[in-house]
Amino acid sequence: MLKVQFMFYATDMKSLNMVAQLKHPVFHLLQETAQELGIPTYVVGGFVRDRLMQRPFKGDIDIVCLGSGIALAKALKKKHPKAGPISIFKTYGTAKLPIEDIELEFVGARKESYHPDSRNPEVATGSLEDDQNRRDFTVNAMAISLNKDDYGALIDPFNGQQDLKKQLIRTPNNPDTTFADDPLRMLRAIRFATQLEFNIVPEALASITANADRMTIVSRERCTEELHKILACPKPSTGFLLLEKTGILQHLLPELTALKGIEEIEGHKHKDNFYHTLEVVDNICPHTNNVWLRWAALLHDIGKAPTKKFIPPTGWTFHGHEFVGAKMVYRLFKRLRMPLNEKMKYVQKLVLLSSRPIALVDVQVTDAAVRRLIFDAGPVLDDLFTLCQADITTKNPKRFTRYHDNFKRVRDKIEVVEERDRIRNFQPPITGEMIMEYFNIPPSKAIGTIKEAIKEAILEGEIPNALEAAKAKMIAEGKKLGLKAQTPNDA
Numbered sequence: 001m002l003k004v005q006f007m008f009y010a011t012d013m014k015s016l017n018m019v020a021q022l023k024h025p026v027f028h029l030l031q032e033t034a035q036e037l038g039i040p041t042y043v044v045g046g047f048v049r050d051r052l053m054q055r056p057f058k059g060d061i062d063i064v065c066l067g068s069g070i071a072l073a074k075a076l077k078k079k080h081p082k083a084g085p086i087s088i089f090k091t092y093g094t095a096k097l098p099i100e101d102i103e104l105e106f107v108g109a110r111k112e113s114y115h116p117d118s119r120n121p122e123v124a125t126g127s128l129e130d131d132q133n134r135r136d137f138t139v140n141a142m143a144i145s146l147n148k149d150d151y152g153a154l155i156d157p158f159n160g161q162q163d164l165k166k167q168l169i170r171t172p173n174n175p176d177t178t179f180a181d182d183p184l185r186m187l188r189a190i191r192f193a194t195q196l197e198f199n200i201v202p203e204a205l206a207s208i209t210a211n212a213d214r215m216t217i218v219s220r221e222r223c224t225e226e227l228h229k230i231l232a233c234p235k236p237s238t239g240f241l242l243l244e245k246t247g248i249l250q251h252l253l254p255e256l257t258a259l260k261g262i263e264e265i266e267g268h269k270h271k272d273n274f275y276h277t278l279e280v281v282d283n284i285c286p287h288t289n290n291v292w293l294r295w296a297a298l299l300h301d302i303g304k305a306p307t308k309k310f311i312p313p314t315g316w317t318f319h320g321h322e323f324v325g326a327k328m329v330y331r332l333f334k335r336l337r338m339p340l341n342e343k344m345k346y347v348q349k350l351v352l353l354s355s356r357p358i359a360l361v362d363v364q365v366t367d368a369a370v371r372r373l374i375f376d377a378g379p380v381l382d383d384l385f386t387l388c389q390a391d392i393t394t395k396n397p398k399r400f401t402r403y404h405d406n407f408k409r410v411r412d413k414i415e416v417v418e419e420r421d422r423i424r425n426f427q428p429p430i431t432g433e434m435i436m437e438y439f440n441i442p443p444s445k446a447i448g449t450i451k452e453a454i455k456e457a458i459l460e461g462e463i464p465n466a467l468e469a470a471k472a473k474m475i476a477e478g479k480k481l482g483l484k485a486q487t488p489n490d491a
């Protein structure tokens with residue numbers, strides 16, 4: 001077993017963070033507690049990896065011990081005045097203990113299948129090395145001793161350090177066994193490769209490809225969490241290309257794989273919308289950390305597969321793909337157990353409006369069309385432009401500049417119209433209550449009809465967005481519906 005003095009790395013890497021973490025009183029307290037219980041104890045997993053890589057500390061610390069993790073967690077809780085409520089998962093022999101801003105997760109070393117959600121929950125007590133061997137990747141299988149004799153020693157039986165240096169994702173065990181233990185690990189491998197900018201070793205990649213359909217047994221929530229993490233990376237295309245190459249994407253997001261390919265009829269070709277989509281996603285990343293805007297970029301063209309048609313002599317059309325795509329967003333969110341709340345509506349709205357700004361680049365565009373876009377987009381207007389700008393993937397520099405210039409013109413136009421008409425946070429100048437009071441009518445369809453007519457008149461530029469003009473319009477519309485004013489003065 002390879003043992004290296006961990007503190008050496010800390011000083012070597014000048015990582016104050018790491019030294020500080022190891023010097024954190026909780027580690028000494030843990031050492032004391034473990035010693036009292038006679039349970040050898042180690043820090044393991046992401047904490048060790050991230051310290052060695054000098055990545056920021058995320059607050060989670062995984063502890064593995066040769067004994068009962070639950071007993072160790074309970075004993076530590078008793079000793080620490082600021083320990084929060086303990087969560088115990090008896091079936092899996094794990095416990096979680098929050099202490100101030102950190103969360104400790106305890107587990108007893110296992111010989112068999114590691115992960116609680118695994119379909120093979122057989123768990124047998126094992127040595128530290130057994131436990132490390134059943135973890136997902138060598139870079140996640142390193143441990144630091146918290147025991148008196150070798151406090152701080154790095155225990156790395158599967159050469160995790162070497163793989164860190166070589167930037168490799170490798171399973172400690174045979175990849176087929178590691179992935180059979182928990183198929184989510186196939187997705188995790190791709191996520192770590194994207195996040196850490198590592199390569200997956202060929203034998204692991206081959207195993208993922210061979211076992212891709214095992215993803216179907218993993219809960220949607222766990223998959224979605226990984227997809228979110230891939231999308232949160234600076235270059236998500238790395239992950240999506242690997243997902244596609246291994247066959248996993250087909251199981252998770254068939255709407256995206258359906259965009260793959262170029263067809264040619266009568267000399268007319270369309271672009272490969274899958275690769276285009278990935279470019280759009282990468283393009284948007286430097287401009288936003290909003291993962292929902294990144295989802296919108298990923299899904300903005302999904303309506304293109306079901307709407308694709310060849311219409312001679314024009315060529316390929318994707319008529320109405322934005323509308324179809326927005327509807328697909330709902331089904332996709334539902335299937336992936338993503339929130340069906342305002343986040344989903346936000347993505348839907350962006351997909352629905354994704355082609356609108358480009359339609360306005362015509363110099364002749366009317367103020368009414370601009371007002372409509374401002375009204376329809378409302379609070380997502382800026383994000384819509386971020387998306388549309390990322391959507392410019394032409395490799396022709398002249399065209400690239402022209403498209404960007406066109407967008408700039410639309411934005412300028414929007415600014416002028418918005419300054420004048422204040423449509424963006426449009427609040428109808430006449431409310432339903434005002435209409436009911438004016439005509440002395442109960443809630444009814446007429447109120448909606450009048451409100452809609454006022455809104456339309458404002459958007460069309462027929463009347464200004466102002467109270468007096470809107471009131472006059474209300475009276476005129478009421479008359480058309482046979483309504484009479486109740487106040488003699490207003491009649």
Ligand code: CTP
Pocket residue numbers: 044045046047058060062114115134135136137140141182184185188
């Ligand atoms: N682990 C595993 N198999 C899984 C999930 C986790 O073997 N399916 C092990 C790994 O050793 C991992 C540790 O449990 O390092 C902690 O898991 P988790 O907190 O999910 O991952 P981290 O490595 O901490 O990384 P991140 O927080 O970025 O997900």
